[in-house]
Amino acid sequence: xxxxxxxSRHVSVGLVLVLxxxxxxxxxxxFPLVYGIYLSFFAKHAWLPAxxxxxxxxxxxxxxxxxxxxxxxxxxLYMGSTVSLQLATGMGMALLLNQKFLGRAIVRGALxxxxxxxxxxxxxxxxxxxxDLAGVVNHxxxxxQVIDSPIVYSANPTTALVFVIIVAVYRFFPFITLxxxxxxxxxxxxLYEAAxxxxxxxxxxxxxxxxxxxxxxxxxxxxxxxVWMFTEFxxxxxxxxxxPLGATQTLPLLAYxxxxxxxxxxxxxxxxxxxxxxxxxxxxxYSKKQIELMEE
Amino acid sequence: MLSTRxxxxxxxxxxxxxxxCSVYLITTIVLFPLYWVVVSSLKTRxxxxxxxxxxxxxxxxxxxxxxxxxxxxxxxxxNSLIIALTVTLVVVSVAALAAYGIDRFRFRGRRTFVRLILxxxxxxxxxxxxxxxxxxxxxxxxxxxxxxxLAQISYDLPFCTWLLWNFVKTVPLELExxxxxxxxxxxxxxRWVVFPLxxxxxxxxxxxxFLWSWSDFVYPMILxxxxxxxxxSLAVASFVGSLAxxxxxxxxxxxxxxxxxxxxxxxxxxxxxxxxxxGAVKE
Numbered sequence: 208x209x210x211x212x213x214x215s216r217h218v219s220v221g222l223v224l225v226l227x228x229x230x231x232x233x234x235x236x237x238f239p240l241v242y243g244i245y246l247s248f249f250a251k252h253a254w255l256p257a258x259x260x261x262x263x264x265x266x267x268x269x270x271x272x273x274x275x276x277x278x279x280x281x282x283x284l285y286m287g288s289t290v291s292l293q294l295a296t297g298m299g300m301a302l303l304l305n306q307k308f309l310g311r312a313i314v315r316g317a318l319x320x321x322x323x324x325x326x327x328x329x330x331x332x333x334x335x336x337x338x339d340l341a342g343v344v345n346h347x348x349x350x351x352q353v354i355d356s357p358i359v360y361s362a363n364p365t366t367a368l369v370f371v372i373i374v375a376v377y378r379f380f381p382f383i384t385l386x387x388x389x390x391x392x393x394x395x396x397x398l399y400e401a402a403x404x405x406x407x408x409x410x411x412x413x414x415x416x417x418x419x420x421x422x423x424x425x426x427x428x429x430x431x432x433x434v435w436m437f438t439e440f441x442x443x444x445x446x447x448x449x450x451p452l453g454a455t456q457t458l459p460l461l462a463y464x465x466x467x468x469x470x471x472x473x474x475x476x477x478x479x480x481x482x483x484x485x486x487x488x489x490x491x492x493y494s495k496k497q498i499e500l501m502e503e
Numbered sequence: 504m505l506s507t508r509x510x511x512x513x514x515x516x517x518x519x520x521x522x523x524c525s526v527y528l529i530t531t532i533v534l535f536p537l538y539w540v541v542v543s544s545l546k547t548r549x550x551x552x553x554x555x556x557x558x559x560x561x562x563x564x565x566x567x568x569x570x571x572x573x574x575x576x577x578x579x580x581x582n583s584l585i586i587a588l589t590v591t592l593v594v595v596s597v598a599a600l601a602a603y604g605i606d607r608f609r610f611r612g613r614r615t616f617v618r619l620i621l622x623x624x625x626x627x628x629x630x631x632x633x634x635x636x637x638x639x640x641x642x643x644x645x646x647x648x649x650x651x652x653l654a655q656i657s658y659d660l661p662f663c664t665w666l667l668w669n670f671v672k673t674v675p676l677e678l679e680x681x682x683x684x685x686x687x688x689x690x691x692x693x694r695w696v697v698f699p700l701x702x703x704x705x706x707x708x709x710x711x712x713f714l715w716s717w718s719d720f721v722y723p724m725i726l727x728x729x730x731x732x733x734x735x736s737l738a739v740a741s742f743v744g745s746l747a748x749x750x751x752x753x754x755x756x757x758x759x760x761x762x763x764x765x766x767x768x769x770x771x772x773x774x775x776x777x778x779x780x781x782g783a784v785k786e
Contacts, residue, residue: 239631331754
C-alpha cells in the first residue's frame with residue numbers, strides 16, 4: 208500500500224472511532240448551550256406550547272429586576288467567602304499532610320470523605336446537625352454557654368449564610384488539599400535545605416519558596432472552585448431553598464425559580480445566560496491581567 | 504558542648520505535638536458527620552429528640568425496616584441503580600473511544616473540540632438544565648428513565664472524555680506501532696493493547712460517572728413526576744423539604760444512600776491514586 212492511501216485509511220478509521228463521541232458531545236453539551244441562549248429570546252409558559260419571540264424582552268425584564276441584582280450580590284459574596292475559606296483550610300491541611308507522621312495514609316484517605324459525600328447526604332447530615340431541637344451544634348453551643356437558646360439557622364439571614372458557607376467549606380476543602388499536596392510533594396527538598404543553610408526562618412521559607420511554587424496550582428484551583436461555587440445549585444437549593452427571603456438566593460437558584468417555579472423558562476434562560484456572561488467577563492479580566500503581567 | 508535537652512529539642516517536640524493534634528483534630532471533624540449520621544439513624548425517635556448522646560442508649564434497626572417495608576425505598580434504589588449503570592456504561596465506552604480518537608488522530612477542528620470539552624466541564628448543571636428540560640419535553644421524554652439517562656450523559660460525557668484523554672496520552676505510541684507491525688488491526692490493537700493500559704483511567708471515569716449519577720437529584724427532580732420512578736437521592740431530597748420531617752427515616756435513608764458510595768470508593772481508591780498521580784504521588 209502506498210503512503211497516501213494508508214494515511215487516508217488511518218484518518219477515516221480514527222473518525223469512525225471518534226464520531227459517536229463527537230456527535231454525542233456536540234448534541235449533549237453544545238446543543239443545550241445554544242438552545243439555552245435561543246430560549247432566552249422567547250416568552251413561553253413552560254406548559255403551553257406557544258412561543259412568542261420577544262427579542263431582548265426577557266433580558267430587559269430580568270436586568271431591571273432588583274431580585275436579580277440581589278442574587279448577583281449574594282452569589283459574589285458566597286463565592287468569595289467559600290473559596291477563600293476553602294483555600295485557607297485546604298492549604299493548612301496540605302501543609303500538615305506534607306509532613307511525615309504516623310497514620311498519614313489513613314488521614315489522607317479519610318480526608319476525601321466530604322468531597323465524595325453525595326450532596327443529598329451532606330445536606331441531610333448538616334441540617335440534622337444544625338437542627339434547633341436535636342442538633343449537635345446547638346447542643347454544644349449551649350453546653351459551652353455561648354448561646355442561651357437554640358438558633359434556628361434558617362430563620363435568620365446571617366446565620367443562614369454562615370450555615371451554607373460552613374457546609375461548602377466542609378465539602379470542598381479536601382479538593383484543594385489534595386491538589387496542593389500533589390504539588391507540594393514535587394517541590395525539591397534541596398530548595399529548603401539551601402534556605403536553611405542560608406539561615407531562612409520557617410515563615411520566609413514558606414513565603415519565598417513554597418508559595419511561589421504553589422502559585423500555579425493555587426490559581427487554577429481558585430478559578431475552578433470559584434466557577435463551581437458561583438454556579439452551585441444542588442446544595443443551596445436543599446439547604447435553604449434561597450434562604451429567608453432570598454438571603455441565600457444565588458443566581459442559579461433564581462434561574463431555577465423563574466424557570467420551574469413561576470413557569471417562565473425564557474426568563475430563567477436569560478438569567479442563566481447572564482450568569483455565564485458574568486463568568487466570561489471575569490475570565491476576560493483574568494486573561495487581560497495575565498497578559499499585562501507578562502508584558503511587565 | 505551540646506546540652507542534653509536544649510530548648511531547640513523542646514521546640515521540635517512541641518511542633519510534633521502540634522502536628523499530631525491538628526491533623527487528628529481535623530480528621531475527627533471531617534469524619535464526625537459520618538459517625539453522627541450512622542449513630543443517629545440507629546436511635547429511636549424518642550431518643551433522637553430527648554437528648555443528644557454520643558453513644559446511643561438504645562440501638563434500633565426499625566428505622567431501616569420502616570424504610571424498606573413502608574416507604575418502599577428498595578424501589579428507589581433499584582431505579583437509581585438502573586439509571587446509574589446505564590449512564591456509566593454508555594459514558595465510559597463512548598468517552599474511551601473518543602479520547603483515543605482525539606489523541607491518536609489529527610482531524611480538522613481537533614483543537615477547538617478539545618477546548619470545547621474543557622469549557623463545557625466548567626458549565627454548571629442548572630444552566631444547561633433549562634434547555635435540556637425543554638428539549639426533552641418536546642421529544643416526549645419527560646418522566647422517563649431514558650430522559651434522565653440522556654440528561655445525565657450530557658453532563659458526564661465531556662468530563663469523562665477529558666479524563667480518559669489524559670490517560671490515553673500516557674500510553675506510548677510505540678506499543679501500538681509494535682502491535683500493528685506484528686499484524687494486528689487497529690481495533691485489535693485498541694482492544695488488547697491500549698484499553699488494558701488505560702484501565703486505571705477507565706475505572707476512575709467509571710466510578711466518577713456512577714457516583715455522580717447515583718448522587719444526582721436535579722435531573723430526576725426536574726424530569727420525573729411519577730412517584731414510583733423516583734431515584735434514591737431524589738426520594739431523600741424530596742423529604743428534606745417537607746414541612747414535618749420525620750428525621751429518623753430521613754437519616755436512615757441517607758445512610759443507605761451514602762454507604763455504597765463510601766464502600767465503592769474505598770475499594771477502588773488504590774486505582775485512583777495510581778491513575779491520577781501516575782507514580783508521582785509519594786507515600
